[in-house]
Amino acid sequence: MGINKEHLLNAYEHGFIDRSTEKVGHHSPRIIINSNEDNVLSSMLDELEECRSFSISVAFITEGGLATLKSTLHELAKKNVKGRIITSTYLNFNKPKVFKALLGIPNVKVRITDKEGFHAKGYVFKNQHYTSMFIGSSNLTDAALKKNYEYNLKLTSLDNGAVIQHFNDQFDALWRDSAPVDRAWIKAYEEAYIEEPIQRKVLEVIEDRSIYQYRNATSPVIKPNVMQQEALNSLDQLRQTGKDKGLVISATGTGKTYLAAFDVKHFKPQRMLFLAHREQILEKSKNDFSNLIGESQSDFGIFSGNKKTDEAKYLFATVQTLSREANLNHFNPDDFDYIIIDEAHRSGASTYKKILEYFNPSFLLGMTATPERTDDTEIFSLFDYNIAYEIRLQQALETEILAPFHYFGVTDYEKDGQVIDDTTALSQLTNTERIEHLIAKIEYYGHSGEILRGLMFVSNREEAHALSSSLNMHGYKTKALTGLDTQHERQKTVQAFERGDLHYIITVDIFNEGVDIPSINQVVMLRQTKSSIIFIQQLGRGLRKHEDKEYLTVIDFIGNYKNNYMIPIALTGDKSYNKDRLRKSLLSRNIISGLSTINFEAVAKEKIYKSINTTPVSRQSFLKEMYVYLKNKLGHVPTLLDYHKDIDVIDPTLILHKYNHYLEFLAKIKEIELDIPHDSHQILTFLSKEISEGKRVAETFLIKTIIKGPVEVEAFQLEMRKKGYRMTDDTMQSVLRVLTHQFYTEPDKKKYGEPLVEVIGNKIQATHTLMKTLENPFLYEHIHQVLALSVENSKAYNQSSALTINQKYSRKDACRLLEWDKDEASTMYGYKYKHNTCPIFITYHKDETIEETIQYEDQFLDRNTLKWSTRSNRTLQSKEVKAILKAHGEGAHIHIFVKKDDDEGTEFYYLGQGHIDYDTLQEKQMNSGSGKPVVMMNMIMEKPVAYEIYKYLESSI
Structure with missing residues (x-):
């Protein structure tokens, strides 16, 4: 679509001369500052997605900064869109690995300038009709594009503009004088490369990567992180109210073990018991407690199949060993005044219950990242429904307790139009073409740090072993681990992995929990997402901080799976199961906090979108499942308000949309008898x-x-x-x-x-x-x-x-809230003028294959302008059209409501009032002149359409 010169001039008048001008302007110049609502990366990706070519000149590039662009660059490569990047070796900031990654992007050419003092930060994206420029302070680093306080000016220019021409001339001259980056250049740079020391406060990381210490001349000082301090306060308040049990729900990697140790140190028990389901957890936990509490090593002991130190003050026991009758009876019920249950979501098992029923502690602490269970086991009652503290993935990322991650939803292997699905045979999962497809993706999206340490999750044991064998033949060092491997074999494999002797551990589900390998820098998911709980568990394996990585790379191979809708639920933490929010989350740039990003290749995004559309989230069995979980969590029949307050369950409106009222739902699921x-x-x-x-x-x-x-x-x-x-x-x-x-x-x-x-x-x-x-x-x-x-x-x-912009309303809602006498929704159709108001309802079908000259669908020309058509067989002389034009000219309000597709139900986004641009009024014949006439006009939006909604409406998925 072309760009109107007058509107561009108006935009610049508004931006640089008179902000109060009411002239219609498009592509206004603006300063972009990273915030929760907007950031440089979002605006830049918008332009990158639509460009025909691009030129970037930046002094500094990091792996993380490059990762934020990779998914979009992949899509551009498929359209043969190419770009150029000029960077430098100034201060040796750019690591050799960054140049290797750049060389692996097929549609990007890179050159190195040796110009003294090169410190440029310019991004230019040439569209079909205009060019966008970002000039400011942001280098190509994830922090500069998404988090740091940066100033960046975005400008739009036509091809003949002096500024863009000057930039292009300068860039071309610099490009000619710069050295191309190729394998020989990288090898030479690598040999000469010395990482420059950066003066900063040294942040040492100890075993639990969420705990930081400052090293001094004597000994490390271990202090609680933000989450731990808040949780410790909550536990203290819980006990002050007379409670003797508490459950802490905390995302993987946020430091639950040290939290427990801090609380034990504060509580000062006579004896403590720490329960876990694996012996290697005991060893690590014992060491952590010993480091923090600081008492004699003889006070800390393990009680398991291999060791039975039963007199220790701080005893760490496996559930399997302690639950045996003879072992349990070896202790008195009052021996321990503080008991901790690690991975407390397992505590519903009979072995745990047996131990808990035997002992009488003064305080019982449960810790888990996932209280939701996939086996319908209920654990909340074991802790008297006392949730002392709760921190989920999004919060942990916001507080920077965890390592940031870059998630890439990629398309699984496809051949002859067939994509991997639930029924795909093992031979297809591990055939040569799929292995090559897998390798191409993991190499393209890469990993942070010099040594690859990846976890691959697959569907079954046979696939794990076959995949390991295939990857080993391609030069990777991998090992398959499954539930059939002994504990000794698992420990030996993890040790080899941590030494760097293995690139990948390939497993099914045994590493979902209870494994602490902070150095993991890549997680590969080669199985369908059946549960958001398991998804987060597996993602969490790589979220612990480690000195050898800046971020975690997550590569999720998305096939034709019916449960694909679970992916945005898991990533966003939004368990309302509101389909509209899930659809929008696929297009939003800012659904994840901090430096983390979520990226989807186009085909993968379409598969998730299809899954969202076809999944019946309002089916009674699913609603009952959510009800049972919340009832178990609260310890009583949940009210509608309980649903509203709890982030882990559905939006209660889903129930009220399906049933006449909540009591009817309770009767249907046989929770009450309703008479x-x-x-x-x-x-x-x-x-x-x-x-x-x-x-x-x-x-x-x-x-x-x-x-x-x-x-x-x-x-x-x-x-x-x-x-x-x-x-x-x-x-x-x-x-x-x-x-x-x-x-x-x-x-x-x-x-x-x-x-x-x-x-x-x-x-x-x-x-x-x-x-x-x-x-x-x-x-x-x-x-x-x-x-x-x-x-x-x-x-x-x-x-x-009367109406709130960006909220959703039905036609009936509009009649009511615009204060009409009657509900006239059934006769409103696309629009209706009445009571000095004219609501317009648009179902937005975007089809880029239709030529603009014969495109009569209602369409946004940009965020400020809607091209709108009346019903067919209308002219400028039609009574209906004349009434709307006359009334609007005299102050009648036109309200714009839009939804993307009829599948989205009866509600539309309210986008605010529109004002007719009378200069654009015209009659046209539909169907290239053979059909009935319509009246077309532009509506100037009173406020620009919200960025996320505009992107959602304009997207082709």
Whole structure:
């Protein structure tokens, strides 16, 4: 699509001359500063994805910085889009490995300048119609592009602009005078390379990579990290309230073992028992406790199959050994006043329960990264439902406790249109072509650090051994480990791996937990994601910090698996199972914190998108599974508000969309027997379907008010205004039409039964039907829960306005919130003008194969401009069109609602008001002149469309 010269001039007038100008401008110049909402990387990737060529000149490049671009560069290579990079060897900052990685990118040429003082930071992306420039302070490092406080100016130029021409001339001259990077140059650089010392505070890392110490002349000082300090405070507060059990939920690598040691040191028990399921965990944990507590080595002992030091003050025991009758009876029930259960999600097993039922500690601490179980075992009751502290992956990344990661969702091997799926035979999984495909990907996406230390997760034992054999034949040093290997064999393999004698350990599921190898710098997933729990466990194997790596590379081979929708759930931690949020997360640049990035190759992204669309997340069995988990976690039947508060379970609106109300759902899954009057059922249905989402909270507050007694209309309006809520006389009448059911269609009136309120004179009061329902304590409590949920949901909406930009609404919602007399959703279709408002509903089908000259679909020309067409068989003289044009000119509001596809349900994103650009009005014939006429025009958006939504709508998936 071309760029309008006038609009570009207007944008520059706004950017450099007069910010108050109301002229329509596109591609405004702007300063980009890394923040939670935006960063240099996001804006740069937008331009890189669409460019025809690119030129980059930067002094410094890191492996992590290059990794952030690799997935996009891979897609550009498929389109034969090429680029040039000029960099330097200034201060020996760029490591030889970076140049090797650059050489492995087929569509990028690299040259080295020896220009003295070279410190340039310029990124130029040439599009078909314009060129974008980023000039500022960011080198090609992940920190500079995503985290550091940097200033970068983004400019847009047409080809004949002086600035871009000057840049191109300077770049070309520098390119001619620079040396090409090839294997010979890299070899020479590698031989001469000496890493320059960087003056900084030396940060030593001890065995638990989430704990930092400053080395001084005497001995290391071990201090709790941010997560540990907060957890220690929570545990102390828990005990002060008289609790004697607590569960800490903490992401892998965040230092659970040291947390326990810190708490034990503070608690000062007479004796402590540490329980784990593997002996190597005991050895490491004993050493960690000894390092931190600092008492005599003789106070620390192990009780396992090989060692039985039963008199130690701090005893570390395997569950398998201690749970044996003879061993257990060797101890008195009161021997230990502090007991710790490592990997507490296992504590539902009979061996754990046997030990816990035998001993009587003063305090019991459970630690786990994944309290959710895939085997329906419930553990929360063992700790009296006391969750002392909880930190998940996103939080740990935000606080920089873990190493950042770069995730690459890549397309698995494909041949003759067939991609790896659930039924693929072993011979296909390990054939020569797939192995070559695998090697190409792991070499392209690479790893941080000099020595490759990777974990590969595969589907079964046979595949693990066959893959290991194939990779060894290709020059890799690998070893397959499965559940059939002895503990000794596992330990020996891990030791060889840590020494650098192995490139990969290939395994099925035995390394999901209980293995601490901080040096892992690459995780390869060659199996379908059946569980977000297992995904995070396997990802977590590489998230511990280590001095030899800056980040973890995660390469996930995505085939035609029905559970692909689990991938964005696992990566984002968003377990609401809201399909819309999952779709958007595939396109968002900022869904993961810190330096970490999530990248998908195009075909892999489409496979996940398809899985999201086809997965029935509202099926009863799945909703029941979520219900059981939350019930187990809380220790009681969860309320709707409990769902809303808990990040680990579904959004409660999923239940209310499928069932008339929550009590009906509980009855369906046989949790309760429901026998309530029909009119009470109708009231619950109305509140659940129409009020619970809180899109306008005035109805909710009016119901809460009249339950206590009648209220005067003016008094209620005044109270709403004091709270800052929208409350005009028209709003008040709209609220009353909703609660008296006058707003609704006849089918809805029949469904919802008697109204909730009645108006007598200037007073509003509850109807007899509502008050009679409230006499039932069970129903009274549930109605209050629905209203409480509504209040919580309402916080996501701007209650001082009728509609909230970027939130979703149905056609019925629009009729109600725009204060129409009736629900006219069934006759609205694409748009309707009424009551001085014109809502426009657009289903956005983007098809880049359609020529622009015959493209009549509604389409955003950019984030500020919507090209819109009326219904067919309309002209500028049509009564309907003339009414809209005239009314808008006199101040009537046009509201734009958009969704990407009909599969997304009945709700649309509200993108704000649009203003007709009268200069663009035109009549056109559809279907190249043979069809009926339409009126086309541009709508100028009152506010630019939000970046993430715009990208989502414009994406081709």
